[in-house]
Amino acid sequence: MIATDPIWYVAYGSNLLADRFESYIRGCGDDAVWGGHRGSADATLPAGDRQVVVPHPVYFGGHSRRWNGACCFCPVEPLGDDRLPVVGRA
Numbered sequence: 597m598i599a600t601d602p603i604w605y606v607a608y609g610s611n612l613l614a615d616r617f618e619s620y621i622r623g624c625g626d627d628a629v630w631g632g633h634r635g636s637a638d639a640t641l642p643a644g645d646r647q648v649v650v651p652h653p654v655y656f657g658g659h660s661r662r663w664n665g666a667c668c669f670c671p672v673e674p675l676g677d678d679r680l681p682v683v684g685r686a
Contacts (some may be wrong), residue, residue, distance in 0.1 A: 597680065599646055602643070604686055605617075605642075605686070606650065606684050606685070606686045607667070607685050607686075608650070608654070608670060608682045608683070608684040608685075609654075609668045610630075610668075611685075612684065612685050614645070616630050617642075617643065617685075619633050620635070621635060621636045621639055621640075621641060622635050622636075622637075622639055631662050631663075645686065646685070646686055647683065647685060647686075648681050648683075648684045648686045649683070649684070650681055650682040650683075650684055651681045652672065652673065652681065653670070653671065653673075653682075654669070654670055654682050655670075655671065656668055656669070657669065670682050
């Protein structure tokens with residue numbers, strides 16, 4: 597990868613919020629609504645965004661201490677039944 601190549605990040609669920617995603621890039625304190633994050637080594641903000649549909653199911657499982665609830669996973673197996681695809685932001 598060349599340093600000037602764009603990087604795509606695809607999010608779903610609570611990470612669809614632009615402010616939340618920006619907090620992962622810029623960092624935020626422990627008093628932030630979604631908890632503290634140290635920020636990215638490269639704090640370049642996204643050049644844009646768009647809606648995407650990922651043809652994979654979503655599952656909830658495990659436990660997150662951050663929000664005291666289950667984590668959301670989007671596994672790699674494609675949908676093969678009547679479940680709805682994941683709507684996300686890229």
